[in-house]
Amino acid sequence: MASLGARDIATIRGLGETAVAVRRHETIRREGQLVDGVWLMLHGWVASSMLLPAGQRQIVKVHIAGDMLGTPSMALERAADTLTALTDGWIARVPLARLRALFDDAPRVAALLLMAVQLERVALMDAVAAIGKTSARERLANFLVDLHQRLSQVGLTQGASFDMPLTQEQIGDALGLTAVHVNRTIRALEREGLIARRGQTITLGDLPMLERLSPLPRRTPWFDPDWLPAGIGGPASDDGAAVEPAPTRAARA
Amino acid sequence: MASLGARDIATIRGLGETAVAVRRHETIRREGQLVDGVWLMLHGWVASSMLLPAGQRQIVKVHIAGDMLGTPSMALERAADTLTALTDGWIARVPLARLRALFDDAPRVAALLLMAVQLERVALMDAVAAIGKTSARERLANFLVDLHQRLSQVGLTQGASFDMPLTQEQIGDALGLTAVHVNRTIRALEREGLIARRGQTITLGDLPMLERLSPLPRRTPWFDPDWLPAGIGGPASDDGAAVEPAPTRAARA
DNA sequence: CGATGCGTTGAAGAAAATCAAGTGAGGTGG
DNA sequence: CCACCTCACTTGATTTTCTTCAACGCATCG
Numbered sequence: 001m002a003s004l005g006a007r008d009i010a011t012i013r014g015l016g017e018t019a020v021a022v023r024r025h026e027t028i029r030r031e032g033q034l035v036d037g038v039w040l041m042l043h044g045w046v047a048s049s050m051l052l053p054a055g056q057r058q059i060v061k062v063h064i065a066g067d068m069l070g071t072p073s074m075a076l077e078r079a080a081d082t083l084t085a086l087t088d089g090w091i092a093r094v095p096l097a098r099l100r101a102l103f104d105d106a107p108r109v110a111a112l113l114l115m116a117v118q119l120e121r122v123a124l125m126d127a128v129a130a131i132g133k134t135s136a137r138e139r140l141a142n143f144l145v146d147l148h149q150r151l152s153q154v155g156l157t158q159g160a161s162f163d164m165p166l167t168q169e170q171i172g173d174a175l176g177l178t179a180v181h182v183n184r185t186i187r188a189l190e191r192e193g194l195i196a197r198r199g200q201t202i203t204l205g206d207l208p209m210l211e212r213l214s215p216l217p218r219r220t221p222w223f224d225p226d227w228l229p230a231g232i233g234g235p236a237s238d239d240g241a242a243v244e245p246a247p248t249r250a251a252r253a
Numbered sequence: 254m255a256s257l258g259a260r261d262i263a264t265i266r267g268l269g270e271t272a273v274a275v276r277r278h279e280t281i282r283r284e285g286q287l288v289d290g291v292w293l294m295l296h297g298w299v300a301s302s303m304l305l306p307a308g309q310r311q312i313v314k315v316h317i318a319g320d321m322l323g324t325p326s327m328a329l330e331r332a333a334d335t336l337t338a339l340t341d342g343w344i345a346r347v348p349l350a351r352l353r354a355l356f357d358d359a360p361r362v363a364a365l366l367l368m369a370v371q372l373e374r375v376a377l378m379d380a381v382a383a384i385g386k387t388s389a390r391e392r393l394a395n396f397l398v399d400l401h402q403r404l405s406q407v408g409l410t411q412g413a414s415f416d417m418p419l420t421q422e423q424i425g426d427a428l429g430l431t432a433v434h435v436n437r438t439i440r441a442l443e444r445e446g447l448i449a450r451r452g453q454t455i456t457l458g459d460l461p462m463l464e465r466l467s468p469l470p471r472r473t474p475w476f477d478p479d480w481l482p483a484g485i486g487g488p489a490s491d492d493g494a495a496v497e498p499a500p501t502r503a504a505r506a
Numbered sequence: 507c508g509a510t511g512c513g514t515t516g517a518a519g520a521a522a523a524t525c526a527a528g529t530g531a532g533g534t535g536g
Numbered sequence: 537c538c539a540c541c542t543c544a545c546t547t548g549a550t551t552t553t554c555t556t557c558a559a560c561g562c563a564t565c566g
Binding site: 103 | 305307313329330361369371372373380428469476482
Binding site for chain 4: 167168169179180183184187
């Protein structure tokens with residue numbers, strides 16, 4: 001996202017505790033629990049969801065490798081959202097206390113953290129607009145294009161194809177639709193050749209058309225170099241994502 | 254939200270440029286425009302909205318006195334949302350460059366800024382859940398209870414009553430409903446005695462019942478005092494809100 | 507005093523939800 | 537190794553919620 005000093009990079013590397021494996025369906029943290037930290041996602045898929053009184057579940061964000069988990073609740077005593085593993089994966093906990101070091105010792109990293117959070121906020125604004133004002137068809141197209149873009153940034157796509165481990169019910173929970181309606185909509189897109197499926201693998205057959213169907217623009221992060229506090233520790237190479245992407249092997253070790 | 258040192262407070266006071274008046278319907282900043290700053294809201298109501306290709310408008314957040322405007326777009330080159338004054342009001346611009354000073358000079362304020370942003374993110378998560386999974390009735394109840402709570406924090410309620418300058422069309426744009434349906438839903442709540450209206454003033458006639466109807470919990474900010482970076486400039490009094498609430502007269506001067 | 511904006515209400519229509527039933531793949535245990 | 541079970545997907549029929557279209561009342565304001 002932006003260049004970092006060598007010491008900044010060391011700071012980021014030191015944030016996470018040792019990586020932990022999670023299994024599909026496992027709850028990482030339930031809403032209402034006391035907040036005691038955040039997590040880095042190293043590998044796998046995780047849903048951030050909220051449970052409503054009538055029993056419905058809304059998935060508020062689908063997390064992939066490289067994301068930070070659970071940070072929205074860091075200003076609350078009790079977590080607002082539940083984190084559930086959608087697939088097997090690896091995560092690393094970051095105690096809240098360690099984030100403090102960023103503000104005192106690595107102001108540039110702290111500023112970048114703020115930026116990353118603002119980008120998440122924009123993503124949520126997009127979600128509100130999509131769910132509030134668009135048809136199931138548009139919403140699904142947007143969802144797939146967005147996922148494809150995010151996955152490609154961390155090297156998890158094969159051309160126009162990618163692995164999509166969500167069940168149709170989970171897709172519905174993310175898009176504010178029922179599983180039945182998700183199914184009908186998917187099948188319609190498939191019938192028209194816009195997408196294709198084989199097992200869990202989904203292929204965007206006509207990306208330009210899907211993008212035209214999708215009601216929201218792709219957002220590109222952008223930072224004014226002058227604006228940010230200077231890095232610490234001298235110049236170093238760029239980092240591809242907010243959090244180091246997919247360092248699975250290293251984390252396992 | 255949290256205690257600040259005297260110098261921290263001075264830093265916050267110095268953020269905004271001189272206050273500017275805005276008139277109802279005035280566009281403060283249109284989506285797509287180059288991002289050159291954020292704003293503090295001193296007085297009035299402002300909507301943050303997004304325009305969709307088919308022409309629909311989704312209001313993503315209704316801002317009141319004490320809020321920061323336009324910050325989600327600070328990590329983008331071009332603004333994601335449009336800021337429109339819903340009433341006459343006063344705002345103060347904050348050049349992005351000045352926020353930099355926070356990270357270098359006032360780490361505690363910077364950390365609190367991050368917290369405030371995370372709280373906004375939780376509010377958006379709540380909005381996603383409400384729009385995605387609840388009925389018009391529940392959504393409206395939640396909207397009114399939430400507004401009442403926020404307004405009461407900055408002293409803009411009179412008991413269970415408050416001024417609600419949004420048109421029903423704007424309420425619909427915020428809740429993902431049509432104006433017609435908002436009207437029917439309002440009238441139903443009114444018929445049942447849950448709310449009452451006189452002009453722009455709305456009264457929550459049965460707050461407990463509305464809260465029971467509302468699908469989302471009230472969130473209370475919470476910061477671990479140990480966690481935050483220490484304040485600068487010695488102890489000082491508490492501040493009621495993230496940004497100094499309703500300093501209307503001072504700002505006008 | 508006639509626009510114009512906002513609220514209100516009725517009637518008809520559409521999108522999505524609900525209810526129901528059946529298929530098939532994969533995993534497990536007998 | 538096969539029977540069975542569960543989970544996910546699929547499809548049809550029906551119902552509900554919300555939208556769309558239309559018309560009208562009322563207040564405000566230039």
